[in-house]
Amino acid sequence: MVKAVIFDMDGVLIDSEPMWQQAELQVFSQLGVTLTAEQTRQTAGMTTEAVAKFWYQQSPWQGMSLAETEAAVIAQVARSIATKGEAKKGVQPLLQYLRERRLPVGLATNSSQYLMDTTLDTLAIRHYFAAHCCVEMVAKGKPEPDIYLLAASKLGVAPADCLVFEDSYTGISAAKAAGMTVVAIPAAEEWHHEKFGIADAKIRCLTEFDMRLWH
Template identity: 35%
Template sequence: MNAKAAVFDMDGVIIDSEALWQSAQIMSLAEFGIAITHDECEQLTMGRRSDEIACIWQEKFNLDIHPSLLEADILTRVVSLIDRYGVAMEGLYEALNYFRREGYKIALATSSAHRVIQVVFDKLGLWKYFDVISSAADVERGKPDPAVYLATAKKLALNPEQCLVIEDSANGFLAAQRAGMHTWVVTAQCHHKKFSQAAGHCRTLSELVTVLHAQHAISCMEI
């Protein structure tokens, strides 16, 4: 692998926000007297764009509200929750500093809308680290379609195979794989069979840095 860029997913990779997204959906649907669980949110909406999330619930429960209004309500709630409770994933700054030190370009490729990116980057102080920021809101189809990853490679002026992707969801993993990128899965569930074709499996970003550092040391010894 001759990667020249590290491409991060955001929710669940950069920020511990998956539960906050689920809570936002639960609160929004509660306004309609509908009770959903965190497990249902994970199964049906994890890794999806906010407009797709709204459509999923609107269609499932035949809600008397336009999906765009439901989306806006969910986004308002999740932005507020992230601003109050969002924290960086373990090893985030260690990973960002590692990639910067090793000369990688650093990019974001997320399903989240720009207002969510804004609150996350402000909250965690991330603007200085990233060369490219891409939202699936700016492409025709969200993950698992590869469009947001292909758009990111184009912004980086790199071929997809020159990008190392860090993902945590099945939809994100499929999107990166379909884009032809080297995809590392970083999540506590990294060894699940749905991630069997990943380039690497780590439970945390700290572990990822340790593995990549070891691989780099071995490759230097072989030269």
């Protein structure tokens, strides 16, 4: 039986993936690293630190440290979220439904606390979450299970009793490694990709989800 629900943030609560793509394309192009939108999807779900290291290994640059590069990407994404961020379809009704049924809700994101706070405040949904977990709170981000185990601990629920919503293979892998049940919400262009087969269920939008089948 599901006793708690944990949400990923980027791509699940907010359609921020285009914002990440735009920020990465702009920042890395200034460093002489030529990327395409397709290439940025290769790193979807990774921490910003891991993304910077990944592209530095592919095409080393000079003039900006990895930490400065990471900060530049995060700052641009934060500006985009603050000015045009909107909750994805179905987010508000599902969060309200879970609240009415007294199911504890947590957030587990590979993003920084700054971006987590910016998103929660911009979407005005902070009050729905009993646990807020970001990448700075764990030794290793997704695909390691640390952040999901932390969220379960904060919610006071066993990992096996947690239901997770994730949009990336990286995040799904993390939640499964934590021993949780996972509902995948792949991007439209990845809907048929076999990698999402490790999830327990797959939906196109949160509006398709029926909690009565899980609780």
